[in-house]
Amino acid sequence: MPRLWNETIEAHRREVRDAILDSTAALVAEHGLRSVTMSQIAEKTGIGRATLYKYFPDIEAILSAWHERQITGHLGHLLHVQAQAGGAGERLAAVLEAYALLSHESRGRHDPVLTAFLHQGEHVTRAHQQLRDLIRDLLAEGSATGVMRDDLSPDELASYCLHAISAASGLSSKEAVRRLVTVILAGLRPAS
Amino acid sequence: MPRLWNETIEAHRREVRDAILDSTAALVAEHGLRSVTMSQIAEKTGIGRATLYKYFPDIEAILSAWHERQITGHLGHLLHVQAQAGGAGERLAAVLEAYALLSHESRGRHDPVLTAFLHQGEHVTRAHQQLRDLIRDLLAEGSATGVMRDDLSPDELASYCLHAISAASGLSSKEAVRRLVTVILAGLRPAS
Structure with missing residues (x-):
């Protein structure tokens, strides 16, 4: 059932995306816009930097x-x-x-x-x-x-x-x- | 009567200053901010560039x-x-x-x-x-x-x-x- 499988992947992608947005908002609120890096965001989200860059090109x-x-x-x-x-x-x-x-x-x-x-x-x-x-x-x-x-x-x-x-x-x-x-x-x- | 003489000079300076502001506003309205030069302003005001720079350092x-x-x-x-x-x-x-x-x-x-x-x-x-x-x-x-x-x-x-x-x-x-x-x-x- 490829349809269901695709839906599972889609749901997972949305969850990761939401988690990235939440981590970034928290880091910016805490440290200010200019001091936050992609590495910090990846770490706080609990994913690798390479994965983060598959979702977003920059902050x-x-x-x-x-x-x-x-x-x-x-x-x-x-x-x-x-x-x-x-x-x-x-x-x-x-x-x-x-x-x-x-x-x-x-x-x-x-x-x-x-x-x-x-x-x-x-x-x-x-x-x-x-x-x-x-x-x-x-x-x-x-x-x-x-x-x-x-x-x-x-x-x-x-x-x-x-x-x-x-x-x-x-x-x-x-x-x-x-x-x-x-x-x-x-x-x-x-x-x- | 040095007082009167000073007042005359002061009145003259105010007139020149007002004329510079009027010329600049007219030039900017006509040509846009970026294309107006100090030379154009001096010419439109009817004064020399050196005089203009005695009043204002820049546009x-x-x-x-x-x-x-x-x-x-x-x-x-x-x-x-x-x-x-x-x-x-x-x-x-x-x-x-x-x-x-x-x-x-x-x-x-x-x-x-x-x-x-x-x-x-x-x-x-x-x-x-x-x-x-x-x-x-x-x-x-x-x-x-x-x-x-x-x-x-x-x-x-x-x-x-x-x-x-x-x-x-x-x-x-x-x-x-x-x-x-x-x-x-x-x-x-x-x-x-």
């Missing part, structure tokens, strides 16, 4: 893959939150709070050079676009059902939300992040 | 000085708007609209490398801090007089305003910018 490629996995996880979390029961108002509130808390948690965790490097990837642009679409669709639904203002287009309202929410990364506590989300939502109420 | 120094003059002008405009008659609500609305329109007008006018270079200057940090203080003081006054919400600190509300308003640079028209300001202000109304 930059590993970090990109790690970041893509993080972003995909975050986006999955937001899609899950969005799919909960409730009207557009409650679902938008839940998505904005979840996204604001994610932004808040990753604030200042990486050095600026690493952040700039990670954010130049195409997967970041794609994830931002998906998040923007998700928020815009909820706003369109909210405007159509009268729970949100309709004197601006859903696109304009999405710009407002996404820019305002970027304030979350500079706030000092989760409570402050929740207060920010309250203010953003107040701006979206139907014009009286 | 980067000229552009920094030009940007500082722009920022100072913008900040002066916002302070002027803020000093108009009216309650904290009207004055904040006027300042936010003026700032949003300035951000909107300068959108995509410069190439990204030039923008990154110009924004690393200390004068930019200082100007941002002054703008933040101005907005925070208006918010504190508005919260104290009951025309704005007081369930967040003026600092938190200022973060919300400044992040939300950065959406202005991506909007397509002045009308869209005014709509954005309406939404931001709606978020600031007292919690009912």
Whole structure:
């Protein structure tokens, strides 16, 4: 049964790949981007250097893959939150709070050079676009059902939300992040 | 009367300096940052190259000085708007609209490398801090007089305003910018 055998190999490859990403993230968090070597990563993962190079050509490629996995996880979390029961108002509130808390948690965790490097990837642009679409669709639904203002287009309202929410990364506590989300939502109420 | 003579020289130097900044800004806008030379700047200003070098060592120094003059002008405009008659609500609305329109007008006018270079200057940090203080003081006054919400600190509300308003640079028209300001202000109304 070559199919099953191939699936086993595929599953093994994914596990090794995930383990490499985890080891690298831990080493970079501990020692900083510039001092981590491919040998350290191989050792921490428990594989040989030759095997490591079969998966990734260099540390930059590993970090990109790690970041893509993080972003995909975050986006999955937001899609899950969005799919909960409730009207557009409650679902938008839940998505904005979840996204604001994610932004808040990753604030200042990486050095600026690493952040700039990670954010130049195409997967970041794609994830931002998906998040923007998700928020815009909820706003369109909210405007159509009268729970949100309709004197601006859903696109304009999405710009407002996404820019305002970027304030979350500079706030000092989760409570402050929740207060920010309250203010953003107040701006979206139907014009009286 | 040596005092008067010094003042005349000082006024002349300021005029030449301003003319150099104007010529450089015009040349960069026309030909791009990388193709402009000190010789072109001297020629367009109507001075010799040796004179130009008495004022500025290189093009980067000229552009920094030009940007500082722009920022100072913008900040002066916002302070002027803020000093108009009216309650904290009207004055904040006027300042936010003026700032949003300035951000909107300068959108995509410069190439990204030039923008990154110009924004690393200390004068930019200082100007941002002054703008933040101005907005925070208006918010504190508005919260104290009951025309704005007081369930967040003026600092938190200022973060919300400044992040939300950065959406202005991506909007397509002045009308869209005014709509954005309406939404931001709606978020600031007292919690009912």
